[in-house]
Amino acid sequence: MAEGRVVRALLLEHATVALSAAAVQPEAPVLVRFPHFLRGLGAVALLLAFSACATPPPVTEPEARAEFEATNDRLEPLNRAIFTANEAADTLLIRPAAEFYRLVLPEPLRDGVRNVLSNLRGTNILLHDLLQGEGERAARTAERLIINTTLGLGGIFDVAADHFDRPGHDEDFGQTLAVWGTQEGFYLVLPLLGPSNARDALGFAVDTALNPWTWIGQGPVVEGLRYGRTAATLLDARDRAIEPLDRVYETSLDPYATLRSAYRQRREAAIRNQDSPGEGR
Amino acid sequence: MTPPLTSLGRRALLAAPLLPVIAMPARAQISPEAASAFIHSTGEELVAVLNSRDPLEERRARVADILRRAVDIEGTGRFVLGRWWRVASAEEQAEYLRLFEQTLIRNLAARFGEFQGVRFSVGRSQARSEDDVLVTTEVQPADGAAVILDWRVGLVDGRPQIVDLVAEGTSLRLTQRSEYSSVIQRGGGRVAALLDAMRNLLARGG
Numbered sequence: 001m002a003e004g005r006v007v008r009a010l011l012l013e014h015a016t017v018a019l020s021a022a023a024v025q026p027e028a029p030v031l032v033r034f035p036h037f038l039r040g041l042g043a044v045a046l047l048l049a050f051s052a053c054a055t056p057p058p059v060t061e062p063e064a065r066a067e068f069e070a071t072n073d074r075l076e077p078l079n080r081a082i083f084t085a086n087e088a089a090d091t092l093l094i095r096p097a098a099e100f101y102r103l104v105l106p107e108p109l110r111d112g113v114r115n116v117l118s119n120l121r122g123t124n125i126l127l128h129d130l131l132q133g134e135g136e137r138a139a140r141t142a143e144r145l146i147i148n149t150t151l152g153l154g155g156i157f158d159v160a161a162d163h164f165d166r167p168g169h170d171e172d173f174g175q176t177l178a179v180w181g182t183q184e185g186f187y188l189v190l191p192l193l194g195p196s197n198a199r200d201a202l203g204f205a206v207d208t209a210l211n212p213w214t215w216i217g218q219g220p221v222v223e224g225l226r227y228g229r230t231a232a233t234l235l236d237a238r239d240r241a242i243e244p245l246d247r248v249y250e251t252s253l254d255p256y257a258t259l260r261s262a263y264r265q266r267r268e269a270a271i272r273n274q275d276s277p278g279e280g281r
Numbered sequence: 282m283t284p285p286l287t288s289l290g291r292r293a294l295l296a297a298p299l300l301p302v303i304a305m306p307a308r309a310q311i312s313p314e315a316a317s318a319f320i321h322s323t324g325e326e327l328v329a330v331l332n333s334r335d336p337l338e339e340r341r342a343r344v345a346d347i348l349r350r351a352v353d354i355e356g357t358g359r360f361v362l363g364r365w366w367r368v369a370s371a372e373e374q375a376e377y378l379r380l381f382e383q384t385l386i387r388n389l390a391a392r393f394g395e396f397q398g399v400r401f402s403v404g405r406s407q408a409r410s411e412d413d414v415l416v417t418t419e420v421q422p423a424d425g426a427a428v429i430l431d432w433r434v435g436l437v438d439g440r441p442q443i444v445d446l447v448a449e450g451t452s453l454r455l456t457q458r459s460e461y462s463s464v465i466q467r468g469g470g471r472v473a474a475l476l477d478a479m480r481n482l483l484a485r486g487g
Contacts, residue, residue, distance in 0.1 A: 063364045064364075067363075067364070067462060071459065247392070250388075250391055251384075251388045251391070251482075252460055253460055253461070253464045253475070253478040253479065253482060254460050254463045254464050254467070254478075256463070257459050257460045257462075257463035257464075258456055258457075258459070258460045260459065261451075261455060261456040261459035261460065262451045262456050265450050265451045265452060265455065265456070266449060266450050266451055268450065269449065269450020269451075270450070274450055
């Protein structure tokens with residue numbers, strides 16, 4: 001179960017990186033609710049981060065400067081270093097694990113895993129639909145939760161999408177913050193998890209804390225299930241990304257820059273709820 | 282009596298109505314219907330080649346031919362190079378456009394296998410700006426889930442041409458612009474660094 005602990009430790013680290021990021025964002029009131037010791041850790045991370053800061057081009061080059069602002073990657077040297085480490089971890093461990101997962105579980109079973117994970121996120125999605133004032137989408141999410149938990153046998157089958165014409169969508173706290181007017185903050189590459197930004201990293205930490213399944217129950221079985229869920233989430237996400245990522249590496253002259261731009265654009269579409277339906281099924 | 286300046290002025294005045302035609306890129310408005318019809322016919326043509334049993338080289342040549350006709354390679358290439366276009370020398374610009382076209386063809390050719398048995402349907406199309414229309418298509422591979430692809434179509438020299446491809450909110454030309462600019466910056470602000478990287482990628486085959 002050491003991996004689980006590593007993942008947990010990483011989550012905490014994300015939280016502190018995100019907080020350190022939020023510390024320089026005046027529009028992040030959520031920060032004040034966090035305990036002081038986390039902010040202390042955040043300050044350390046902040047120091048580390050800024051020791052590897054990219055220098056903005058001089059004002060005499062307005063175009064270069066505009067591009068620097070648009071790229072929004074003040075921590076590029078640090079981000080590139082984490083990206084390289086992630087690539088190594090991916091080649092050695094994560095991708096082979098995802099390939100093994102794909103090899104041993106036939107597609108219908110993997111779909112089942114995906115559906116269960118999505119159903120477990122359901123309460124969070126519902127909360128964010130409501131926080132974003134999306135009544136219709138909230139109702140849809142609630143219906144999906146009820147239908148899939150019962151008729152879908154605990155979420156294994158997406159009966160709501162397949163038989164009741166109620167396809168799912170994803171939401172997270174990063175999107176809710178965006179709808180509330182929070183800027184994205186600077187671009188961040190998270191260890192193991194990849195592209196993010198200050199706002200979304202904070203959102204990720206808060207979502208983990210908000211999910212009831214992070215807290216409900218105790219004992220070795222429940223703990224085991226929790227680790228299992230974390231592992232399955234990683235495997236499912238990497239399994240889905242095998243072909244798209246291969247394509248990026250086949251065609252891109254700078255995969256780091258390509259993924260940075262693609263992440264940004266996809267998040268913008270997701271915030272406007274223009275991501276394709278079925279995402280987050 | 283008449284100073285030469287005035288006659289020049291009059292001549293300039295006569296030429297004035299022609300100026301916008303010369304100065305402005307040859308773009309005009311395209312109707313959503315025309316854009317849809319264009320995407321439909323181009324898509325049919327592409328799918329026919331992709332699903333044919335001809336040898337790979339032949340299919341590749343025919344796809345390259347379709348792309349050259351259907352894509353605004355020069356306009357898109359210039360957009361993707363962005364602010365570096367003016368930094369590049371005339372030779373670099375020409376070489377860049379040549380490599381850009383080859384890259385486009387290579388990247389599509391590398392995915393021929395995936396497109397076997399593909400089907401597509403054209404959905405709605407809507408005017409997105411003064412000079413282009415976004416046409417939505419649903420592409421259904423032989424196995425796997427359908428993908429929604431949006432094609433941005435403009436009128437170039439009076440003919441409809443593809444200027445961008447958008448998948449799940451991600452614009453290909455924006456992503457590529459970011460990628461190319463990063464390569465140039467990391468290469469010390471030299472467009473030559475990008476051209477080298479493009480040549481290397483093409484040499485890797487596909």
